[in-house]
Amino acid sequence: MREQRAQFQANRRASGAASGFTVARRRFAMLDQKATVVLVAISVAVWLLDLVSGRALSGVLLYYAPVADTQPWRIITGLFVHSSFFHILFNMWALWIFGRMLENLLGTWRFLALYFLAGLGGDLAVTILSPTTPVVGASGAIFGLFAAFFVIQRSLGYNAVQLLVIMGLNLIVGFLPGTAISWQAHIGGIVLGFITGFVFARTRNIRQRGLQIGLLVGEAVVLLAGILLGAAGLFA
Secondary structure, three states: OHHHHHHHHHHHHHHOHHHHHOOOOOOOHHHOOHHHHHHHHHHHHHHHHHHHOOOHHHHHHOEOHHHOOOOOOHHHHHHHOOOOHHHHHHHHHHHHHHHHHHHHHHOHHHHHHHHHHHHHHHHHHHHHHOOOOOEOOOHHHHHHHHHHHHHHHHHOOOOOHHHHHHHHHHHHHHHOOOOOOOHHHHHHHHHHHHHHHHHHHHOOOHHHHHHHHHHHHHHHHHHHHHHHHHHOOOOO
C-alpha cells in the first residue's frame, strides 16, 4: 500500500493525470479529502460508542439481510460498525490511504458514490451468498476502493499490480477457518469497485457528466432492489 501511494504521487506529479477525472473549475474543490476524514471519524465514533454501550449499538446498526426491508438503515450503518480494535484499525488505515487518493482524484461526491456503491455491493453479495449471517465493517467498501483505483490507474496507463496482490491476499485470509471474515462482502465490494471504476474511466469528459450520473444512479437502484428483494426472501 505504501508503494502504491508513492507511485500514485509520482504519476500525478509527472503528468497531472488527476485533472482528467476532475472538472476544471470544480465547485467543491475545497472539500477534497474531507469526506475521507468524516468517514473515518464517524467509524471511530461509532466503534467507541459501541464499546461504551456494551456492543448494544452494533446490534442495532449491523447489516442483517432478513430484516433489511423493515430496518433499511442497516444497509448503510453496517459500514460504520466494527467488531474489534484490529478490525477497525486495518479498515481505517486502508481508508485513510486510498480514500484520500481517490477523493483527490475523483472529487468528493464521486468518491462518496464509489464508497457507498461498493458497500452496497458487499451487502448484496452477503444477501445472496450468506443471507443469515450478520455482517459488520467497511471492508466491502474498502475493497471497492482498491478495485476502482486499479481500474482508474490502468485506464491512465499506470501499473497497479500491487493492488491485485493486496486484494488477493486479503481474499485468501477471508477463507481461512476461524477468521470470521465476510469474504462475501469483499467479493461484492470488489465487483462494484471494478464496475464503478470502469464507469468513471469511460465517462471522464465533462460532457459525459449526465451519462455518468445516470449510470451511478442505475447502479444504486439495482443494488437496493436486489438487497430488498433478497431481504424479502425472493433469492431463497
